[in-house]
Amino acid sequence: MAERARADAMRNRERLLDAAATAFASSDGPVSLDAIARAAGVGIGTLYRHFPSREALTEAVYRAELAEVAASAGKLLARHPPAVALRRWMDRYAEFVAAKRGMAESLRVVFESGAVVPGDTRASIVGAVELLITAGTGDGSLRAEVRADDLVSSLLGITLASSSAGQTQRMLDLLAAGVVAR
Template identity: 50%
Template sequence: MTRPTTPPSGAPEGLPDPAGQPVRRDARRNRDKLIAAAQAAFTAADGPVTLEAIARQAGVGIGTLYRHFPTREDLVDAVYAAELDAVTACVPALLDQHPADVALRAWMGRYAAFVATKRGMTDTLRAGFASGRIAPPSRERVTTTIATFLERGATTGTLRAGVDPDDVTTLFIGVFLAIASGASQEQTGRLLDLLTDALRPRTGTGTDS
């Protein structure tokens, strides 16, 4: 199919239009609709979801989907980033409402819940994390978020001081991979409890050296 060289906005797609927008409004709307449709489809599915089904649910053609997301991995990455935005946005409220250790456990639980509900994309996410394909930007965001909890906890005495946030991220991703492998909700909760407990200060029981 031949694409017009000049879109209706008067500027080539991807370049600023006369109003100063970096992307045509209709292109942005289509991208947002595709991400929303994918989020819904991945949540409702018991297995893999076809890209054609996502395009239909978004009300666009498959060609439009491929223009925005050339591969399935690109679409999954975009959905993951959008979900991570939502999970990260709750951090200030959690720290306002709870001690840092409780807030961290609650945040990890919310992250685990969004991963567990996206059954239609867990295999792709798991492969992406295992290969490092989606690690750099998203892992940095997770590490920065965890660092926020650790800093507050070290200040208030509810979490150990001197813990490397990237070490915690590594452990957390290990739990994530277990979730993606089909761990039960109960086991996931126990793993997150163990991780949180390991970050709390040691109490003087007479057995610590």
């Protein structure tokens, strides 16, 4: 019986994380925790049992999405040539950054508390880009002098400075073209 209760609790936690990630991604401002609980099909008490504060939920969503975006580099490389995988990963990274707008205030508190360290986030993203660049320089499709840290800075600048999704896509296309081997 205890195993079933743990399995139900894990499913509820995952549903809460999924609902929160969706809500944060589709909102430009704070999201109601009641709305997240309803979307997950659980009561607000269940949400608070798993995540005692908005910041705890925000941190959990952020960590899960960061892990997923970093891991997606390897998954894309398994299915696509390195240059294509890199461009598709850029899209995934842009989605990751855009989704943070709906949880910006809570995320700021999480960073200020030290629960999430910006350098750790950057290291995770740089590691994913290094994987893609290494594969691309290995097969000759990407320029060998491209530094992962420079590419990450460019990606972040594009995603933060773009005024529309269309502009983001055009700028990512330009960046991707700039790292392709001639």
